[in-house]
Amino acid sequence: MKAAVIVFPGSNCDRDCKVAIERSTGAEVSMVWHQETELPDGVDLIVLPGGFSYGDYLRCGAMAALSPVMADVKAAAERGVATVGICNGFQILCEAGMLPGALLRNDHLKYNCKPVALEVSNAQTRFTAGYAGRREVAMTVGNGEGNFFADAATLDRLEGEGQVVFRYLANPNGSARDIAGIVNGAGNVLGLMPHPDRAFEPELGSADGAILFQSALASA
Amino acid sequence: MKAVVHVFLKPGVLDVQGKAVEQALHGLGWPAVGHVRVGRTIEFDLAAGDAAAAEAEVKAMCEKLLANTVIESYRVEVA
Numbered sequence: 001m002k003a004a005v006i007v008f009p010g011s012n013c014d015r016d017c018k019v020a021i022e023r024s025t026g027a028e029v030s031m032v033w034h035q036e037t038e039l040p041d042g043v044d045l046i047v048l049p050g051g052f053s054y055g056d057y058l059r060c061g062a063m064a065a066l067s068p069v070m071a072d073v074k075a076a077a078e079r080g081v082a083t084v085g086i087c088n089g090f091q092i093l094c095e096a097g098m099l100p101g102a103l104l105r106n107d108h109l110k111y112n113c114k115p116v117a118l119e120v121s122n123a124q125t126r127f128t129a130g131y132a133g134r135r136e137v138a139m140t141v142g143n144g145e146g147n148f149f150a151d152a153a154t155l156d157r158l159e160g161e162g163q164v165v166f167r168y169l170a171n172p173n174g175s176a177r178d179i180a181g182i183v184n185g186a187g188n189v190l191g192l193m194p195h196p197d198r199a200f201e202p203e204l205g206s207a208d209g210a211i212l213f214q215s216a217l218a219s220a
Numbered sequence: 221m222k223a224v225v226h227v228f229l230k231p232g233v234l235d236v237q238g239k240a241v242e243q244a245l246h247g248l249g250w251p252a253v254g255h256v257r258v259g260r261t262i263e264f265d266l267a268a269g270d271a272a273a274a275e276a277e278v279k280a281m282c283e284k285l286l287a288n289t290v291i292e293s294y295r296v297e298v299a
Contacts, residue, residue, distance in 0.1 A: 058285070058286075059288055062285065062288065066285070094290075095288065100290075101290060102288055102290040102291045104229075104233065104234070104236075104291060105236050105237060106236070107234065107236055108236075109236050109237070109240055149233060149290070149291055150290065151232075151290075174234070
């Protein structure tokens with residue numbers, strides 16, 4: 001199994017993601033600099049990590065979405081490769097048009113950094129199958145702009161199509177309909193604000209994030 | 221030509237920054253202030269044949285990069 005973690009200037013969870021994937025799944029993880037134009041051959045999982053790519057210039061994720069590597073990330077995602085954007089990675093997927101909606105400033109204007117309880121709203125996705133019907137999982141959030149927004153029609157469609165994957169049990173930031181994570185229509189691109197990469201072994205307070213990486217690779 | 225782009229959150233999108241600034245203005249003694257919106261202005265030079273062509277190009281830039289039309293609206297001035 002092979003995974004790639006994309007490294008943008010300003011990414012700061014890239015190494016966390018590498019360690020989290022290696023320890024949870026044993027996969028071989030390549031770090032791919034954003035200026036690369038091709039992903040390594042045979043990648044089964046692509047992760048866009050958290051951080052502050054390009055210093056959040058213009059809008060969070062806006063510049064990273066235009067990085068050279070993103071053309072191949074999009075092509076791989078269109079071929080069905082499992083792609084996960086965590087935190088800033090979620091913002092990048094939205095800015096790149098790979099997921100609907102956008103992430104706004106938290107409604108209380110503060111940076112949120114705390115453990116969050118999440119409902120697994122769709123346990124049938126390739127990313128959540130490993131939770132084996134568990135309704136509640138624990139991760140942490142760390143963001144200033146994690147307030148998911150989309151127009152009502154898009155939210156209705158996301159809910160109707162089972163594309164809402166995780167919801168906050170206690171909404172920490174004003175996210176529309178308590179949404180913490182969504183998948184695309186094809187089900188192979190996941191974006192979430194909570195960090196599975198900071199919850200992959202019990203010493204971190206939760207190992208629930210490990211199951212997400214295991215599921216993503218088990219389905220590859 | 222000089223292009224100026226104004227980008228604001230759309231009316232239906234909660235502008236928490238605007239709200240915070242509004243509260244601060246109230247606190248400073250301007251209670252009459254309402255509906256504060258905080259946006260961004262981007263200006264640049266552009267070589268273009270005429271104003272209409274320039275405006276069309278700048279709008280394309282807004283759609284592709286300068287604004288996120290899921291949450292933001294924009295206004296273009298070309299002179």
